[in-house]
Amino acid sequence: MTAMTPVTISEPTTPEPPRVSRSGTWRVSWHGIRTVAQLELRQRVRSTRWIVALVVWFVVVGGLTLLLSGVLTQDTTGLSNTGPLMFGAVVYLVLGLGLLVTPTLTSTAVNGDRNAGTLATLQVTLLSPAEIALGKLAAAWLAACAFLVVSIPFLVLALFRGDTPAFSIVRVVVVVALLLVSVCGIGLGFSALVSRTAGSTVLTFLTVAGLVLLTPMLFGLTYPSIDREQEVQVWLPVEGSTFDQDTECEFQTQVRTVAHTERTWWLLGINPFVIVADGAGTTATSDDDSGRDPLGSIRDAVRGLRTPDTVVDECYYYTGADPIEPQGSDASPIWPWGLAGNLALGAAGFVVAVRRLAIPSRKLARGTRVA
Amino acid sequence: MSIDVADTPVVPPDAGSPPGIVVRGVARSFGPVRALDGIDLEARAGRVTALVGPNGSGKTTLLLVLAGLLVPDAGTVRIAGHDPVADGPAARARTGWMPDAFGTWDTLTARQVLLTFAAAYRIPTATARLRVDELLATVHLTEYADRPASVLSRGQKQRLGLARALVHSPDVLLLDEPASGLDPRSRVDLRVLLRRLADEGRTVLVSSHVLSELEEMADDAVFISRGRTVVPETITTSSTWHVRALSLGALTGWLTSVGASWRPGDTSAGDEGPGSVLLEVANDEGAARLVRDAVAAGVPLTSLAPVAGALEQAYLTLEEERR
Numbered sequence: 001m002t003a004m005t006p007v008t009i010s011e012p013t014t015p016e017p018p019r020v021s022r023s024g025t026w027r028v029s030w031h032g033i034r035t036v037a038q039l040e041l042r043q044r045v046r047s048t049r050w051i052v053a054l055v056v057w058f059v060v061v062g063g064l065t066l067l068l069s070g071v072l073t074q075d076t077t078g079l080s081n082t083g084p085l086m087f088g089a090v091v092y093l094v095l096g097l098g099l100l101v102t103p104t105l106t107s108t109a110v111n112g113d114r115n116a117g118t119l120a121t122l123q124v125t126l127l128s129p130a131e132i133a134l135g136k137l138a139a140a141w142l143a144a145c146a147f148l149v150v151s152i153p154f155l156v157l158a159l160f161r162g163d164t165p166a167f168s169i170v171r172v173v174v175v176v177a178l179l180l181v182s183v184c185g186i187g188l189g190f191s192a193l194v195s196r197t198a199g200s201t202v203l204t205f206l207t208v209a210g211l212v213l214l215t216p217m218l219f220g221l222t223y224p225s226i227d228r229e230q231e232v233q234v235w236l237p238v239e240g241s242t243f244d245q246d247t248e249c250e251f252q253t254q255v256r257t258v259a260h261t262e263r264t265w266w267l268l269g270i271n272p273f274v275i276v277a278d279g280a281g282t283t284a285t286s287d288d289d290s291g292r293d294p295l296g297s298i299r300d301a302v303r304g305l306r307t308p309d310t311v312v313d314e315c316y317y318y319t320g321a322d323p324i325e326p327q328g329s330d331a332s333p334i335w336p337w338g339l340a341g342n343l344a345l346g347a348a349g350f351v352v353a354v355r356r357l358a359i360p361s362r363k364l365a366r367g368t369r370v371a
Numbered sequence: 372m373s374i375d376v377a378d379t380p381v382v383p384p385d386a387g388s389p390p391g392i393v394v395r396g397v398a399r400s401f402g403p404v405r406a407l408d409g410i411d412l413e414a415r416a417g418r419v420t421a422l423v424g425p426n427g428s429g430k431t432t433l434l435l436v437l438a439g440l441l442v443p444d445a446g447t448v449r450i451a452g453h454d455p456v457a458d459g460p461a462a463r464a465r466t467g468w469m470p471d472a473f474g475t476w477d478t479l480t481a482r483q484v485l486l487t488f489a490a491a492y493r494i495p496t497a498t499a500r501l502r503v504d505e506l507l508a509t510v511h512l513t514e515y516a517d518r519p520a521s522v523l524s525r526g527q528k529q530r531l532g533l534a535r536a537l538v539h540s541p542d543v544l545l546l547d548e549p550a551s552g553l554d555p556r557s558r559v560d561l562r563v564l565l566r567r568l569a570d571e572g573r574t575v576l577v578s579s580h581v582l583s584e585l586e587e588m589a590d591d592a593v594f595i596s597r598g599r600t601v602v603p604e605t606i607t608t609s610s611t612w613h614v615r616a617l618s619l620g621a622l623t624g625w626l627t628s629v630g631a632s633w634r635p636g637d638t639s640a641g642d643e644g645p646g647s648v649l650l651e652v653a654n655d656e657g658a659a660r661l662v663r664d665a666v667a668a669g670v671p672l673t674s675l676a677p678v679a680g681a682l683e684q685a686y687l688t689l690e691e692e693r694r
Contacts, residue, residue, distance in 0.1 A: 020442050021457045035490040042483065043476050117474035121535065124438050124468050125491035126460055360442045360456055 025358045027128045036127065036135020040109075041142065050143075053101075058150050061097065065090050065154040069161075083161030084282055084293035090158045091172050091295065094151040095179070095276055099212060101147055102180045103204040105140035106187035108197040110353060115197065129357035133192075133350055137184055144180040148173060163293075168280050175279040178339055179272045182346030183208055189349025192356035211272055211342070219267040226260045236314040249315035258308050265305035269334045270341040274302050279335035303331055390449070391416040391543045391574020392437060397446030398598075399432055406432040407443065408598035414576045414591070416542070419569045421589035422578035423686055429598040430578045431471060434545050437576070438468035451542045451574070464492070467541030469532050471548040471578075477521035481512050481531050484520055485538055492539035499538075506534040509564065511557075525552040533561070543574045550581050562588045586682045594686070611678045612652045614661070617671035619646025625670045626650070649678065 068089050072082045113119040122132060155169050186207050190200040231253050238248040268274050277298040392414040399407040407429045414420035424430050435441040436448060439455035439462050448455055455462035475484055482503055489499035507513045510530040515523060523531060529552045536544065544565075550558050558581075565588050569575050579585050585592070594601045613636060616622035620642035626633050636647035652658050658675060665672050 019457055021459065024460050031490070031493065035487065039476065039479075039487050043478050117470070117472055118476060120440060120470060121468075121473055121488075122491065124440060124463050124466070125488060126464055126493055127491045359440050360436075360459060361440065362442050 020360065020362075022129075022358045024128050025354060026130045028130050028134060032127050032131030033135045033138060036122075036132050037139040037142070038135075040136055040139030054146060054150055057097070057101070057147050061090075061093060061151050061154055064093055065157060068093075069157070081161070081163045083158065083163040084296070086161045087155070087158040087164045087168070087282070088277075088280075088294035090151075090154050091176075091276060091280065092273060094148065094155070095176055095272060098144065098147060098176060098180055099183060099208050099272060102140075102144045102183045103187050103208055104201065105143050106136065106184045107191050107201040107204040109136045109140065109188055110192040110357065111195055111200055112191065112197050114195070123357065123359050129354045129359070132357050133188060133353040136353075137181070137188055137350060140184040140187070141177075141181045144184060145177055148177055148180070164282055168282050171279055171281045172276060175276050175335065175339065179275065179342055182342040185343075185346025185349040187349065189352040192353035207345075211270060215267045215271045219264055222264050222267075223259060223261075226263055227257050228260055229255055230258050232256045232258060232310050232312055234312045234314055256312065258310070260308050261305035262308055265302060265334075266337070266341075268302050268305065269338045271338070272342065274298060275335045275338035275342070278302065278333055279339070299334075302334055306334075390414065391451055392420075392576060393447075393449040394433075394437070395447045397433070397436060397443045397448060399429075399436060399441060399443045405598055407436070409600075410446070410595060410598065411600050412593045414543075414574050414593075416574045417569055417572050418590040419565050419575045419577060419588050421585040421592040421682065422576055422595065423582070423585065423592055423682065424578075424595040424601075428595050430595060431547055432598075433595065434468065434470075434547050434576075434578065437543075437545050438466055439463050464539065465542040466545060467536035467539070467543070468545045469536040469547060469549055471551070473532055475520040475523070475528055475531060478519055480517045480519055481507065481523065482516040484531065485534055488535050488538045494539060502538065502540075506537055509537075510534045511560065526554055526557055529553055530557060533564075537568075541573070544568060544576065546575070546577045548579055549577060550579055550584055558584060582682045582686055589682075592682060612650050612658060612661075613647055613674075613676050613678050614650050614665075614672070615645070615647035615674040616665075617645050617673055618643060619648075621670050622646070622648060622665075622672075625665065625668050629664070629668075645673070 069086060072086050072089065074082060077085065110119065113122070123129070127135075152169070152173065155172065158164070159166060159169060183204070187200070187204040190203045190207075191197070194200040194203060232255075234252050234254045234256070235249055236252060238250050277295040280295045280299075282299075283293045283296045390413045392412065394410050394412045397407055397410040398405070410429070410433055412420075422430050422433070432441065436443050437450060437455065439450075439459050442456055450462040451465040453462040453465065455466070476487075479487070485503040485506060486499055489503060490496075494502065504513075504516075507516050510533055512523075512527060512530055512534070515527060520528065520531065529549070533546070533549060536546070546565075550561055553561060562584065565575050565577065569590070577585065577589065614622065614633075615637070619638060619640065623633065623642075626648065631650060633648040633650045636649045638646050640646055650661070652661060662672065662675055
């Protein structure tokens with residue numbers, strides 16, 4: 001080979017990288033979203049697997065509900081009305097199963113298509129990346145909502161056991177649906193971020209497990225670290241008085257260990273199960289018999305965590321008017337914050353997906369052949 | 372063959388036909404691999420341009436850049452006058468891209484697949500239905516229109532992929548190995564179809580390894596090797612013709628008498644026996660004139676055909692650079 005003569009070659013002097021415009025990335029039209037969503041649903045619904053999954057869901061939720069209604073009777077629970085307990089159990093069953101099923105709906109949405117060789121042909125059309133991502137999200141959410149809708153009869157069944165406001169069913173369905181769309185968004189983000197479908201599915205499940213299981217664990221584990229020795233007002237029997245009907249009680253200032261859960265309550269606040277309990281709007285806070293309503297109890301407990309106990313009642317036998325006001329604790333709802341947190345995670349996943357779908361891309365998806 | 376990366380246009384300007392694809396100095400690296408290292412090419416409207424190169428020479432990467440999927444590190448691209456990097460949607464609206472490997476949504480029917488893409492290109496539904504029926508007929512898939520894509524054979528899927536690339540009547544067609552997996556009949560159909568699309572004024576860029584195929588359908592060829600355009604030239608197959616006659620002496624005698632310059636072809640049977648010569652002919656009209664004049668002059672002409680294998684010859688010189 002003779003050496004090349006550079007004479008005739010005008011070598012470009014470190015050319016400027018071309019200006020990339022992705023101005024159309026976030027353009028969204030109803031037509032585009034519908035096109036993608038329709039495609040996604042057709043792909044899924046056509047496979048009879050999906051119908052089978054719905055039937056299995058119906059049978060499982062229905063079977064468990066019937067079993068529950070057999071177990072949760074007045075004899076076994078000692079409660080005058082098992083309605084709220086039944087309702088809470090069915091709600092948690094639906095939410096739990098929903099959180100198990102939903103991640104699979106989007107966790108392979110982008111990388112699965114990429115592996116199947118159908119993504120790039122869609123990207124080069126006039127669909128914007130946002131439309132592709134929104135279409136996939138909408139289809140997955142619709143599918144998740146189908147599971148939810150199939151479960152409604154059993155929620156209604158629990159409603160018939162009494163003592164649950166009918167409006168709770170609407171609130172539960174809406175809150176669960178919004179939690180599921182968050183999970184869809186998280187799955188979509190991972191599917192765009194990770195090239196292997198198994199990887200993105202595991203990551204999505206881990207994130208959901210983190211929200212559901214890790215948050216109460218962290219709350220428990222950090223509990224010792226939020227203890228503070230501090231002076232509190234204690235309402236306790238006067239020294240020397242006897243424990244009987246006319247026990248005299250008085251306020252004393254003592255140094256006690258107070259757990260400052262107002263620093264960590266949010267760990268429980270973003271837990272989907274707490275959000276649904278708080279958002280369900282079952283029995284009123286001041287209900288004297290609230291122990292029988294699991295959703296209401298969880299709601300009140302978590303809401304109470306936001307204000308540390310500065311007044312302690314230890315005058316157990318006092319029968320007179322209790323001077324301790326039901327603690328001026330913050331009774332404002334937690335669920336809007338928790339739901340917003342979950343939706344923010346879902347939105348983050350969605351934004352990641354859109355950015356990853358934007359073309360022309362600087363990076364080639366990993367695993368794609370070079371040249 | 373020398374390596375030449377001069378800045379001269381790849382294809383000599385052809386009056387009247389605007390360039391459909393213009394690529395100038397496009398480079399693209401993947402980590403340490405320089406997949407494209409200065410590509411210059413022009414593909415003209417109304418012509419079929421072959422993209423030829425060894426495996427790993429950067430053909431697919433180049434097509435990804437042209438389709439608007441990859442940002443080049445350097446250089447400029449124009450697709451029907453639009454820059455796929457700076458103005459993606461405008462360029463993509465005019466580009467039909469058929470990748471070398473692609474999938475179909477197995478649970479959708481062929482018709483649904485095409486209708487989905489028509490919707491993705493924002494073609495009104497009524498227009499889309501007509502267009503899809505037309506395309507299904509074009510690629511001979513009408514009888515499979517309502518069967519799920521999963522039952523289609525590889526070649527049928529390939530044809531569906533071609534129909535998909537055509538759904539929005541693109542001005543510029545980028546086809547990556549479109550003939551792979553096609554039966555001989557479909558290859559002929561493909562050739563005819565590409566010819567027709569080019570004749571409609573579209574720009575067609577085809578990469579393929581089946582050089583004899585390319586030769587028959589391509590008007591121009593661009594060779595790339597190691598990510599660079601190499602000795603770009605217009606295919607000159609039509610200018611060298613193989614002329615065979617029953618009597619070599621009569622043929623050569625007549626050619627000499629009319630002052631044509633010829634090179635000996637098949638001379639095994641001697642002057643009196645049948646033989647052939649190689650002759651430079653300007654174009655098809657020239658060939659027609661040659662036949663007319665030769666017959667008029669009493670030369671026992673038996674065949675007249677363009678020399679095949681020019682592409683192959685050129686390709687084989689690139690062979691040493693295979694990687």
